[in-house]
Amino acid sequence: xxxxxxxxxxxxxxxxxxxxxxxxxxxxxxxxxxxxxxxxxxxxxxxxxxxxxxxxxxxxxxxxxxxxxxxxxxxxxxxxxxxxxxxxxxxxxxxxxxxxxxxxxxxxxxxxxxxxxxxxxxxxxxxxxxxxxxxxxxxxxxxxxxxxxxxxxxxxxxxxxxxxxxxxxxxxxxxxxxxxxxxxxxxxxxxxxxxxxxxxxxxxxxxxxxxxxxxxxxxxxxxxxxxxxxxxxxx
Numbered sequence: 001x002x003x004x005x006x007x008x009x010x011x012x013x014x015x016x017x018x019x020x021x022x023x024x025x026x027x028x029x030x031x032x033x034x035x036x037x038x039x040x041x042x043x044x045x046x047x048x049x050x051x052x053x054x055x056x057x058x059x060x061x062x063x064x065x066x067x068x069x070x071x072x073x074x075x076x077x078x079x080x081x082x083x084x085x086x087x088x089x090x091x092x093x094x095x096x097x098x099x100x101x102x103x104x105x106x107x108x109x110x111x112x113x114x115x116x117x118x119x120x121x122x123x124x125x126x127x128x129x130x131x132x133x134x135x136x137x138x139x140x141x142x143x144x145x146x147x148x149x150x151x152x153x154x155x156x157x158x159x160x161x162x163x164x165x166x167x168x169x170x171x172x173x174x175x176x177x178x179x180x181x182x183x184x185x186x187x188x189x190x191x192x193x194x195x196x197x198x199x200x201x202x203x204x205x206x207x208x209x210x211x212x213x214x215x216x217x218x219x220x221x222x223x224x225x226x227x228x229x230x231x232x233x234x235x
Contacts, residue, residue: 027056028077028147033066033093034059034109035085039132043080046136050144063088067100078146080109080130083117083193089203090193091120092186098125107146107164114192116177116234118166120185128164176222184221187214191227192234 034040044057058073060066063085070076081093088096097106107128108121118129130142145164180188190200197215201208215227224230 027054029056029058029073029075030143030147031058031060031066031070031073031076031079032109033061033063033079033085034082035061037061047140047143050140050147062086063093063096067097070097070101070104077105078127079104079106081106083108083110083112089195089199090186090189091117091124092190092203094121094124094126105146107142114234116192117189120189122165129166130164180218180221184214184218187211188218191215191218192231 032040032043034043040057040059040061044059047055048057049055058069058076060069064087066079066081070079079097081097083090083093085093094106094108097104105127106125107130108118108126109130109132110117111132112118113131121129128142128146130139130146134142142164177185177188186204187200190203195203197208197211200206201211204211206214219225219227219230222230222233224233
């Protein structure tokens, strides 16, 4: 075997060990979960390839469809998950997706700029937050960071999570939120998503009276007088 052939073989062996999609290794799959067909069509049309690598877009408009599609199409490189779907509200979808597929690499794909929601998404295990209003070049950069390390398809390791989330200043309000129990946090997420007490009751399978008690304790914990005041703190 010549030196040139040996070098080429060694390079191919190393390349096969690197994580993430590689040119020539097939088109990486991304799962886009959004209940607006026009949004899905726009994303697929604008980002059919990155860095010369073609992308395969899978799409779903409900959480249940997304869970089934992810299981059927594995491996899926990354998931873009909208927060409000027909069959789930707020961060419930993220929780349920990660419960079903703990290894899934999920980025929240949303129009919300709510700091609490974004912080909670990260705490729950999201690998990034992709705002729907982002400009095209920034979207390309974020998708590249989701798929490949350090912006290149042939490098090793994934991009750090901090690069895929907006930065927020520390806040005493969020320190108080961090002390709340998990059930309180779930209800707060739904309140901030615009859900009524009845919708929260139906979604979480709790009695209406129990939901009202949780909301009252949230008002007390956050030292606010009304639901609208509480919501305004996170806008």
